[in-house]
Amino acid sequence: MARRRPRWYFSFRSPYAWMAYRDLMADHRDVADRIDWFPFWEPDAEAGDRLEQAGISLPYVAMSKEKHLYILQDVRRLARDRGLKMVWPVDREPRWEVSHLAYLVADELGRGREFIAAVYRARWEEGQDISDPAVIAGIAERIGLDPVRLSTACTDPAVRERGLEALDSLHRDGVFGVPFFIDGYEKFWGVDRLPGFVSSVRSRTS
Incomplete structure (x- = not known):
């Protein structure tokens, strides 16, 4: 069996994934171009029911007040x-399918990286509601794609099916948080683990 390409799981919700993205693109662009990118998000009720029917459980747990306060500081x-x-x-009313399923469409159209950069900027630098x-x-519009197609991706049955496939991928990879990096059998969780992932990828592709 052929070895899978190195990959990382990101989420627009996570500030840690945003910072890992910034670090990756600023300091490790060669690695960014050698890996596969997969979105991670909390599914809505419809998608959650479909996953449950398929026997797929995702590792979501409620965040305590203490952890939330720590994350704000960290x-x-x-x-x-x-x-x-x-x-x-x-x-206020997060619907993570709105942005993450739109990413799947943008990526299919060859503009996934531009979309990621724009969404992260909108959310973490401008405070915009990416569930809108x-x-x-x-x-x-700003990255030259069809605004109707991307903004309605979360209601497109075909795109939603692709979203279920993406969530199944993170389930099979044992992903429990973001940012999450995988190279072969080696797994790295957290923005502070990015250097180790980078070293692993470079060691076998240099």
């Missing part, structure tokens, strides 16, 4: 260390 510290100016977004289809439509 993220501010990490952003400051990187010289990043961030805005903590307010998610209008925000996704605006991002699509």
Whole structure:
């Protein structure tokens, strides 16, 4: 069996994934071009029911107040260390399919990287609500894609099926959080594990 390409799982929801993305693109672009990129998100009720019927359980757990407060402090510290100016977004009615399924469409059209950059900027630097289809439509326009197609991706049955396949992939890979990096049998979880992943990938592709 052929060895799978190195890969990383990202989420637009996670500030740690945003910082890992920034680090990856700023300092390790050669590795970014050698790996596969997979989205990770919490499914809505419909997708959750489909996954349950297929015997797929995803490792989501409720966050305690103490952990939430720690993350607020930790993220501010990490952003400051990187010289990043961030805005903590307010998610009133998050629908993560809106942005992550739109990514699948953008990636199919060859503009996945541009879409990721624009969504991360909108969420973590401008404080926009990426669960709002209008925000996704605006991002699509800015990167030269059909705003209607991307902003309605979450209602397209074919795209939703692809979304289920993506969630099944993270289930099979044993992904339990983001950012999550995999190279062969080696797994790396967390933004602070990115250097180890980079070294692993470079050691066998140099």
